[in-house]
Amino acid sequence: MKKIVAKEEYCMGCRLCEVYCATKNSKSKDIIKTFKSEAGKLLSAIFVEEKEHITFAIQCRHCEDAPCVYSCLTGAMYKTDKGVVLHNKEKCVGCWMCIMVCPFGVIKPDLNIKKIASKCDLCLDKEVPACVENCPNEALVIINK
Amino acid sequence: MAKSKYKTDFRVIRDQEKCIKCQACVRMCSNDVHYYDPETDSIILQEEKCVGCHFCEDLCPTGAITVKREIPEIKFNQHWDSKDVYNIIKQAETGGVLLTGMGSDKKFKEYFDHIVLNASQVTNPSIDPLREPMELRTFIGRKPDNINDELPPQLVLETPIMFTAMSYGSISLNAQKSLAKAAFEFGTMWNTGEGGLHQELLPYAKNVIVQVASGRFGVDIDYLENAAAVEIKIGQGAKPGIGGHLPGEKVDQEISKTRRIPIGTDALSPAPHHDIYSIEDLKQLIFAIKEATRYKKPVGVKIAAVHNVAPIASGIVRAGADFVVIDGIRGGTGAAPTVIRDNVGIPIELAVAVVDQRLREEGIRNQASLIASGGFRSSADVIKAIALGADAVYIGTAALISLGCHLCQKCYTGKCNWGIATQDPYLTKRLNPEIGAKRSYNLLRAWSLEIKEMLGGMGINAIESLRGNREQLRGVGLTEIELKLLGIKHAGEAW
Known part of the structure; x- marks a missing residue:
């Protein structure tokens, strides 16, 4: 399974990972269109935490023992054989229990349609996730475990 | 108003x-x-x-x-x-006083742009560097007078390009780490500048030239022993005759440890070395360092190119220096008064040519290697400097540009957005040394390949054969006195 690792010492806090993640998760996949017409930032599944000069990006850890999967009452949140935690929008009823139990706070609600707006899927359709590919300082790297 | x-x-x-x-x-x-x-x-x-x-x-x-x-x-x-x-x-x-950073941007005659290179046609074959071996290996140090004599300590460079002195303080540790790593991997040298050798850079010490300058920051026996060579800095091209001043706000814990000065104190490098007022005094320091390092390392002297550069360089060689570094008027800096940077010193092209000429005339050219520095913009500048008589060149600005620098000349503000000339933790982390090392390594590689191409064109297969080979150069649009000083013929004149 691939894992996205944040190198805190080189994260400069530009938050471009959020921009590119949102674009990747948008319908149009066009950066300007995503932010000008769609719900923009809401779609990002990566978040930059900052305190003073210390910044790093965090996204779903794909926990081995994922509390969001346990707490999901419809089975919308599930774990693949390879250990990737994914979310099925069809099944989601918007109870937001996963948000309550997520120890890292990396699941975001969509207030309009009462569902889960974004959650890192490790860009399984791409070889390199959008955030890693576009980090200008290579502070996000991918490791294969 | x-x-x-x-x-x-x-x-x-x-x-x-x-x-x-x-x-x-x-x-x-x-x-x-x-x-x-x-x-x-x-x-x-x-x-x-x-x-x-x-x-x-x-x-x-x-x-x-x-x-x-x-x-x-x-x-x-x-x-x-x-x-x-x-x-x-x-x-x-x-x-x-108006301050500035980097090298002089004033409009001086660019001699490099008035010099053209030769190539082989019909009468001698050119060489394809992709098919035939091409030698860029360079040895820096004193060469014996007789071929049977023992060879004094030498620095071995895989390319005649080294990274010039930029201290930890003037540039960030990440910037130094980038250059150190690139030099280490390529097999050339990087230089600590007058800021000591940081603990984290010890793995790259095999390829470091350490500087002993007027402030003597960070100098102790470990510093000298860790290094590949020692360079006594008398002056630099951007500010000949001027000392250095690292403001106290930049002196954080790491710099304080590396420079061996209290946190928050200004690091002041005096304008002269207070123990060097003559060539004889310089000789004492050179031999004090040689003695301390058991004559195992080359010891060199760096001076700015000034009017008297040739006789001074001759004195330095006679004082026992194993290499002489000449820094021209385009040499860069982290901070200098604008008026000094733009008006003091002479162009490196002329300085290298006259120093090489003088040392040859006096029969002491073999006693020291000549390193040129100050404003090398491309591999063509490098190869021209070597043909004018330099053994190797130092690049500083070009190396920083490979790390991201866009020459805004605000190094002295400590707000470098590229994370190079700053100690601000918000900014230094923007320079990932992994990327920096890759990029500066690429620069060395690209320039070395270009030098090989140009050498091949001239029908020369080793950089040694080009050194001081001014017949390969011709001047375009230069006056008689300029041609005489550069020791080259005007374009159109045959051998």
């Missing part, structure tokens, strides 16, 4: 069609040019603060930002430049 409004040098253009208000520019500009106003949900510009480092332009994910030069206009005047006028206004307001 008592006060004038500060004029902008740059116009920052934001294409609103493209701007997605991600605020990367707002977060990243250390000069606070971009500012987000939540009330109007717009990004406001304070262009007068822009230094033209182009960081925001490079970072903007949609390419919405363009930074354009906009020199404040005055009535057209052949004598008074807009820069002169606004410099006076600045000084009238502050009463201070």
Whole structure:
């Protein structure tokens, strides 16, 4: 399974990972269109935490023992054989229990349609996730475990 | 009028069609040019603060930002430049010395641009470096007078290009680490500058030339013993005759440990070495260092190119230096008075040519290697300097450009957006030494390949055969005296 690792010492806090993640998760996949017409930032599944000069990006850890999967009452949140935690929008009823139990706070609600707006899927359709590919300082790297 | 409004040098253009208000520019500009106003949900510009480092332009994910030069206009005047006028206004307001960074940007004759290289045609074959071996290996150090004598200690370089002295303090540790790693991997040298050798850089010590300058910062026996060679710095091209001053606010714990000075104190390097007032005094220091390192390492001396450079270099060689570094007027700096940087010293092309000539005439050229530095912009400049008589060159500005520098010349403010000339923890982390090392390594590789191509064209298969080979050079548009000093013929003259 691939894992996205944040190198805190080189994260400069530009938050471009959020921009590119949102674009990747948008319908149009066009950066300007995503932010000008769609719900923009809401779609990002990566978040930059900052305190003073210390910044790093965090996204779903794909926990081995994922509390969001346990707490999901419809089975919308599930774990693949390879250990990737994914979310099925069809099944989601918007109870937001996963948000309550997520120890890292990396699941975001969509207030309009009462569902889960974004959650890192490790860009399984791409070889390199959008955030890693576009980090200008290579502070996000991918490791294969 | 008592006060004038500060004029902008740059116009920052934001294409609103493209701007997605991600605020990367707002977060990243250390000069606070971009500012987000939540009330109007717009990004406001304070262009007068822009230094033209182009960081925001490079970072903007949609390419919405363009930074354009906009020199404040005055009535057209052949004598008074807009820069002169606004410099006076600045000084009238502050009463201070104008500071600047990097090498001189003043319009001097670029001798390198007036020199052209030779190539083989018919009468001698050119060499294809992709098919045949091409030797760039360079040895720096004293060569024996007789071939049977024992060879004094030498530095072995895989390319005649080294990274010049830039201290930890003037540049960030990440910048130094990038260069150190690149030099280590390529097999050339990097230089500590006058800032000591940081603990984390010890793995790259096999390829370091350590500097002993007038402030003697960080100098102790371990420093000397860890190094591959020692360089005594007398002067630098950007500010000949001027000392250094690292402001106390930059001296944090790490720098304090490396320089061996208390945290927060100014690091002052005096203008002269207070124990060197003559060639004889210099000889004492050279031999004190040689004695301390058991004659196992080359010891060199770095001077700025000044009017008397040839006799001074001769004195330095006679004082026992194993290599002499000449830094020309285009040499860079982290901070220098503008007036000094732009007006003191002589161009490196002339300095190298006259020093090489003088040492040959005196029969002591073999006793020391000659390293040229100061404003090398391309591999062509490097190869021309070598043909003029240099053994190797130092690059500083070019190396920093490979790390991201856009020559905004604001190194002295400590706000370098590229994370190079700063110690601010918000900014230094922007330079990932992994990327930096890769990029500066690529620069060395690219220039070395180009040098091989040019050598091949001349029908030469080793850089040794080009060294001081001025027949390979011709001047274009140079006067008689310039040609004489450079020791080259004018284009059109055959051998």
